[in-house]
Amino acid sequence: MVPMSVAEVAQAVGGRLIGGDGLGKPATSALSDSRQVCEGSVFVAIKGERVDGHDFVAGLADRGAVAAIVDHEVPDAGLPQVVVENTVAALGQLAKHNIARRRAMDGDFDIIGLTGSVGKTTTKDLLAALLGTLGSTVAPVGSFNNEIGLPLTALKVNEATRFFVAEMGANHLGEIAGLTRIAPPDTAVVLKVGVAHLGEFGSRERIAQAKSEIVTGLVPTGTAVLNADDEHIVPMAALAPADVLWFGLEGTSETGEQAANANKVYADHIDADSADHARFTLHTPDGAAVPVHLGIPGRHNTMNALAAATVAWHYGMKTEAIAAGLSAQRTISPHRMAISTVERDSACFTLIDDSFNANPDSMKAGLDGLKAWRPADNGTPWRIAVLGGMLELGGDESELHRQVGAYAASLDLDAIIAVGSAADQHLDELAQALAEGAEGTGGSERTAGSGTQGSGSCDTLVSWVHGTDQADALVTRLAKEHGDCVVLLKGSHASGLSALAQCWTTKN
Template structure:
């Protein structure tokens, strides 16, 4: 965080400073870290006590005091020897403190740029690629994992200090108005919109409403800010009309009218046997460079183009962009992460893409599984372990059936749809995946596809280990919503 006094923190969050007896309040200017997890508190931290459904941060104020934390932001005074700033709403206070911190960084010496990223899919991967690129140009702060909401974004913004050159702010939304509030905390100088898909369709009601929510990042641009838009998505391309100033374009396809400004794109895309894309990167000026991504998945080419467009706008050469993209071989956990697993005497390759799922990302993961060693003549035994997709609205069952059918159509050998014994709705969605797969098998006459509907990750574990024991070359894709528990299964396998 930028240098600050305790009184300035209290003023920034519109709080009342309360210093109990025996509390040691910081004197003068200090540079605190701000945390909402008591386990991360240490000497000089500011702890934000957030009441949650299961855990109330106020119960841990005394604990962070014992760790030497400088102060706590609370909604009511706590019996603990620590300076406390009492506010009406600690989440709102967290956002106000982040906004204060970013304003202080803008007012300080040296250039500072905020890049906001949104989209139905690809936000975190694009953030990871862009972080690698911009870190070559100057100290860059980016969220850990997928910190993209009213708590995660401010916590990330509070890592910005006096030497920070770039802040990458990932912005997600389940409702109209959420991204607008995030841009009030961190008004972006550059706003990236990747795609308007059907994630959270059940919350929004229509793709048009999703587009409206995503467009808030463009409306929230700082004066004279730059919009970076996907030319291949008509919902995103339409946002150019509300951009306050410059628009830059990227994409593999182009839905705009003929004669539109050039976009950063990719030509001659090929995949190697491990599903790593190679392509010719072409910038808006027509300059080219060869890229081989260090991460898997053809769908990540579009994410790389978005990151490259921002990096070019920030002054990075095309050659340096290509070189850096080719070196990035690890992104946030549970996103197309490849590892070799030994389990119960069986061995298999794991493609862990279990962080979350919607129809677009589910198909992208299945495409990656289908492409695994497809070029070298090997035919691994391919298993798709699929969990349910949530927040898809009235068409959710049909969309799950379509994913089951799509999986069969990609030539996958074994399909394990994972439900939940304790949640009938979740279990029914997994059943729909298996139903769609069976219907596609019957319609196509394809033989030899094993289809399972199971009710917990333990059953999926047993099926995968059994299949891997019987097939020397087995590759497994894990893909499902966070609630499916598949990420826990990946962690169990990796121990």
């Protein structure tokens, strides 16, 4: 955060300052987690579903806090309070002021906004690593991409920041537009228009409309970086206020004649190694062609890497350096195609943890990664897909789950485990639909409670279980029975699979 007085903080958020005159220590950070308060912090008290930040205001002065932003005065707080009507809105206003302060200072400063139905966080991680070699870069931790997460990250921008990578998500129309008013992008990246949050938007066209808000939110001289292979993204070029750069795969462009121009970063000669790390030749508009071997797994991450490469090239990074950076980056945010070895109860298996969240597009990409996985000896592993429900897909959610189940079965995996919940009927029904889709292609093995009944004639075992404890037991049993197992975890956060991954890797 650019240092400012408490009085300036109050003015920026339109609040009423009480308990201090603003002439004390400067504010140097702002946060909403009282556990992170340190010297110079402004604490923003947010009332959540389970916790009210106002309950933690008293005593923060002893830990160095210089002020608290509140929606009502907290008695005996012991520090200046800025009283506002809505603390979440005030958080956004303070972040907007902080960005304006940085723009008014000497030195180059650019905001890169990115959005898409899938790939935002992975692309953000790759982009932060690449731009970090060019200058001090601020990027969110995990998926801080909403009306709270983005402002909190924007408030980490200070006088030394060169780049701010702003991930922007949306659950409804107008949300991304609001985020761009806080942090107007100099460069806007649109990755993909899929069916995530289809239940909220109603159609893919309305999802595209929401994603396009990042382009219309560009500064007047801003550059749009668009996926040339997505028919819903290509028309967004007409909304760009200035230059447009494209990224995509050679020969699959939806841009027609535009694909042949000098503004496209693309990949060809694409394959993957035995651990599903993509390999390809990276082409940039200056004519360079350099081989890349991605350090992170997932052949589908080729497109995410191309998006990051396009932005890095736009800001002057040489193609050879981009290729080296993409190869060197081996860690990304948790629960995204993270590879580890799990040992428990005399069982041992390789885990592909892609459990952060899920929608039909990312589910299929994860399944493709499982299918492509090969052990170091290049043998054939026993593949298990552990799949949870996908939320916010609207009225077609059951059919979309059946389609994903059928897709999983079409890959000739050895086992498909659909994980529901004994305590949540909706999640259990979604898991049932996954299993039904898989059974339409292969055989079936139904698991109820802790028991297993029957099996089909096909080699693929299809199981519907009613909680992560049952999934844990079944995977452990199968790993004991079959050597060299590889297990994919993929599902929406509510499915509990990320907690299962945490359990496996923590005990490992």
